[in-house]
Amino acid sequence: MTIYPKIFLLLGSLFLLSACSNRMTLNKLQDNIKSKLAEQPGDFAVAFKDLSTGETILINEQQYFHAASTMKTPVMIEVYKQAAAGAFSLNDSFVLKNEFKSIVDSSVFSLKASDDSEKELYQHLGEKRSLYNLVYEMIIRSSNLATNMVIELVNARQVTQTMRQLGASHIQVLRGVEDSKAFDKGFNNVTTAGDLQVIFEKMATGEIVDSASSQAMINILLNQQFNEIIPARLPSTVKVAHKTGNIMHVQHDSGIVFLPDGRKYVLVLLSKNLQKEDQAIKAMAEVSEMIYKYVSNRDK
Structure with missing residues (x-):
């Protein structure tokens, strides 16, 4: 009659051993x-x-990796930092535009709606949108148009400086999106997994x-x-x-x-x-x- 507890004990031990080995x-x-x-x-x-x-x-x-649109998170962080410091409010409105200056020579370039994942803003150029709306579209639909407007406001160098203050020592935000002259010269936004x-x-x-x-x-x-x-x-x-x-x-x-x-x-x-x-x-x-x-x- 004492054999059954021993069997159950053995089976229990085997089950526990199997569970541990599979964990x-x-x-x-x-x-x-x-x-x-x-x-x-x-x-x-x-x-x-x-x-x-x-x-x-x-x-x-x-x-290092080309940051692509992951750099839009650091840009958003800079917006909230400057807003908290009183530089502007997220409720402030800005006129939608599609003219930006290259960091290489300040020549003007424009974005193509066909190359952007968010296209609706292009239909409203000349109208106003809140800064919050621009940040929102920059993140959830990765709007390049909104991104370039926001970067122009907060300054790419300030974004990188804030990343350093946060302990992200490799992220570098140099420019907005589709600055082809900068791209041709290798002036790109970069990141690392560790910094993100x-x-x-x-x-x-x-x-x-x-x-x-x-x-x-x-x-x-x-x-x-x-x-x-x-x-x-x-x-x-x-x-x-x-x-x-x-x-x-x-x-x-x-x-x-x-x-x-x-x-x-x-x-x-x-x-x-x-x-x-x-x-x-x-x-x-x-x-x-x-x-x-x-x-x-x-x-x-």
């Missing part, structure tokens, strides 16, 4: 991420930080300008309209405040992931030299899913 570790997760991204031709960087535990994964986090992680962590913890400004920026980022990477394979109950970026052979996503139980983490996924962009986007979305499953299952 994902941070190192195993990192190896799986590297393997997944290695399947795609191109260069990738990953920066992940769980804000509840401090667990971190960094892969090529100091490698720094600014999103500070935003998530209410340390950019103040807690109210940080939350206001998060609220804008939560309305992001381009969701092919970080949020793509996550449950609808998971909210992501993020900013994407893409140009030819480049696909980025970066932001804060909010779990239903209140936990949150920062995730940055950058890529360049892509040969099969659709497949790379899918792989990066799968990496996001892998990280979510690790975080959500860790304490189970």
Whole structure:
């Protein structure tokens, strides 16, 4: 009669051993991420930080990438910083225009609506829009027209200086969008995964300008309209405040992931030299899913 408790004890031990051996570790997760991204031709960087535990994964986090539209998050940060200092109000209105000066020689250039992901503003040139509206369109629809107007207001150099003050030592914002003369000379906005992680962590913890400004920026980022990477394979109950970026052979996503139980983490996924962009986007979305499953299952 005493054999049964021993059998149950043995089975319980085997089950516990199996569960432990199958449980994902941070190192195993990192190896799986590297393997997944290695399947795609191109260069990738990953920066992940769980804000509840401090667990971190960094892969090529100091490698430089063309920032593409990820630089619009630093620009938004500068807007809120200057607004808090009294330089202007987010309710101030500005006349929509499509003439900007190259940083190379101050020659005038214009943007094409056909090359912009947000086209409606071009139909309202000469009309006024609030600064908040311009920032909102710059982030959620990645409006290049709004971006250039905002950068002209806050000054690209000030954006970079603020990034340094926040501890992001590599992000560099030199110019607005579609300044072809600057592009031809190699004057480009650049970033690293590590720097984007720094600014999103500070935003998530209410340390950019103040807690109210940080939350206001998060609220804008939560309305992001381009969701092919970080949020793509996550449950609808998971909210992501993020900013994407893409140009030819480049696909980025970066932001804060909010779990239903209140936990949150920062995730940055950058890529360049892509040969099969659709497949790379899918792989990066799968990496996001892998990280979510690790975080959500860790304490189970």
